[in-house]
């Protein structure tokens with residue numbers, strides 16, 4: 390029996406080290422990592438720049454409280470603001486905390502305007518926003534909320550893609566709409582650009598804030614820094630995490646000037662959020678992602694990956710129903726059981742992760758190259774032969 394509380398069904402496998410897109414097990418077997426710690430290791434394992442920056446910061450300063458100015462934090466916030474829709478950033482340590490901060494800011498915004506009952510948030514079935522109580526009941530996944538009632542109130546759920554229900558759900562107490570730009574856990578469901586434009590319009594017409602959860606699909610994963618950038622719209626609030634730390638726990642909530650105006654000293658906080666060590670690493674991740682051509686390469690590798698996956702679909706129509714996603718956030722919707730398929734990929738040393746709707750999720754590091762994609766495709770091809 391393990392001393393660890395059993396909240397995960399773990400594979401009996403552990404790793405001793407990693408390099409780029411590869412992980413090496415404690416028995417020294419080599420695995421191709423197309424999970425990236427669920428979109429976390431954006432620059433692969435042990436990227437030399439991240440290692441260098443982490444070592445050098447570790448010898449200078451790890452942590453000071455937010456009662457003091459933190460130059461590394463100022464710098465990361467400034468770079469996020471200069472390169473996105475945002476005007477302000479508050480740092481957290483995880484995705485759930487980042488969505489939690491988003492929910493708090495949306496409520497506080499209307500409270501400060503004197504509209505104290507305008508505090509409900511419309512969310513979508515099949516979404517995932519994290520495991521804190523509010524983010525849990527925001528997504529309202531029956532498997533996740535079971536046993537954790539009383540529920541956190543303030544969320545009204547509609548079906549994904551059901552435009553009529555969405556419009557009907559809006560009333561005088563609605564403060565915001567919150568959705569992932571691409572549903573990750575929910576099955577790599579992309580909200581089409583025209584629907585994002587529609588959501589922005591609905592928010593403007595009804596004086597609602599638009600919260601786009603980019604914890605999984607953001608930080609370059611789709612080939613733009615944020616997935617919503619493909620639509621040309623700007624949200625009001627965006628929680629991020631996963632990729633921004635490249636493996637170090639960092640979360641943040643980005644807001645425009647309007648949404649941020651309600652927050653004052655004391656409105657929100659986090660002991661660890663934005664400490665010098667985390668912020669140095671976040672800056673190091675951006676050093677690479679903001680390099681010229683980095684995101685273009687994500688787009689071209691993503692396109693290549695898609696072409697190859699579509700060939701697989703054509704070759705094995707009885708196995709593959711469809712290919713979903715954008716950039717290097719890909720999903721294969723299967724006609725055969727996804728867990729069986731994933732186990733066979735695993736036998737062939739390709740690591741992937743499942744998603745809802747019988748989807749296999751493929752999240753290679755953003756530094757993946759054509760050879761590594763070819764290697765993954767040949768394993769997927771081989772496994773398709775078995776069904």
Ligand SMILES: *Cc1c(COP(=O)(O)O)cnc(C)c1O
Pocket residue numbers: 482483484485486488517518519520569573574602603604605606630631
């Ligand atoms: C992973 C995820 C979260 C939660 O992030 P944690 O760091 O696990 O708390 C929230 N939203 C989305 C879209 C995610 O994929």
